[in-house]
Amino acid sequence: MKFTRRNAVCAAAGAGLALLLAGAAIAQPWPSKPITIVVAYPAGGDTDAIARTYAEKLSQRVGQPVLIDNRPGASGMIGNVWVAKAPADGYTLLFTPSTFPIAQHVLRVGSGVAHDVVKDFTPIVKTGNIPLLLVTSPTTGIKNVPQLIADAKAGKALTYGTPGAGSPMHIAGELLNKDGGVAITHAPYRGVAPVVNDALGGHVSVGWITPGAVAGQIATGKLVPLAVAERQRTKLMPTVPTLIELGYKDVDVSAWMGLLGPKGMQPEVVQMLNRHFNDILRMPDVQAKMAALGIEPVGGAPSVLAQQIVDDDQRFGKLVREFGIRAD
Structure with a gap:
């Protein structure tokens, strides 16, 4: 076939269209498929129950199924590692209680579940505090x-x-x-x-x-x-004193829950998830469900959860060594 200027223009146009379509396929808006939230504890507990409430609300907001995947074992570390090794595309997330930064200090960790709670994850939002x-x-x-x-x-x-x-x-x-x-x-x-x-x-x-x-x-x-064991009285039981009030100044320990992803997530996806969860945490029916489970809503920027994990990792690591605590 004789190659003409018209052929060259058509070929160039076709190549450009192919590249455009390929780029569109790569850069599909998030989310374009179902999202999985890993709960590293068995179904039926408080962590699982509130995670399913959040998943339902998030699904309604993003227009995609949000699935709960229970992966229990080793005080949550099996599920943690699963998420740490997942692609950082925003489709595999971890919902965890505050045993997250403690477990690695109290368990004899094998190579199969070893991970760094500060470096191997992307904090998204601290969803709630749980008074002890x-x-x-x-x-x-x-x-x-x-x-x-x-x-x-x-x-x-x-x-x-x-x-x-x-x-x-x-x-x-x-x-x-x-x-x-x-x-x-x-x-x-x-x-x-x-x-x-x-x-x-x-x-x-x-x-x-x-x-x-x-x-x-x-x-x-x-x-x-x-x-x-809170620094301030809990709104859930405002008449109950804190141990700090009673003179025990170091007894300041609260549990919490939060959402994370693998390290390296796109900031735009992290911010989108953070906004959705902050809105979800303000919903009256969600707040009622949390109150029934003894959880106080927190929310805020991803940095709130990030700082909590850093602080707990350092503080509880020291206390575990001081008290000689080991999990069974």
Whole structure:
């Protein structure tokens, strides 16, 4: 075929169109397919429950399915690693509680789950704070924290229950021991429900728990709230004093939840997700669901979560070594 100027122009136009279409295929607007949020804990718990609420709301806003993928094991580290190794395209995210920066310090970490909580992830939004609550049964006769400490100093055999060794509750319990100059014995359980049951039965002197897990028992008088391990009183239980108010200045430990992605996510996608979640956290029905689970909405910029992780990694790493804490 004779090659003419017209052929050259058509060929150039065709090549340009092909490049344009290829570029459009590469640069599709996010999201153009389903999003997966990994929850590194079993289905049915508080973390899973609130993650599903957020997923439903996010799906409505972005027009794509948002799926929850439960990947439990090793105190969340299996799910964490799965997300750390995922493509940083905004389609695989991690929703995690505050065990995220603690687990690596309390577990004997194998190479298969090793990761760096500061360097291997992109913080997106801190969704909520969860106050840590110290409770007791009326049958124990413990009226308040000063009495608890006085009884311990007098040699009375006392125990504090938590949902597990190395949990934020365990760290709060050891900080109270240190500040109070006592040695109340730790009774670690496997999860929240056994702590509640044994606190109700008086089988442990006090229990460290989250408000959502015991709201019903407190309302009926079956459990008595003694204090929260927060710097300020929680809006969820405004009449309950903080341990700092009571003179235990170092007992400042709260749990939290947040959304992250793999390192290297596009800033535009991070900001879009952050805006969506800040809007979701202001929804009345979402706030009601969070309150029922004992979670206070936070939100804010990605830097809020980033700083929380850095601070917790440094502080809890030091405390875990100081107290010799190891997970079972």
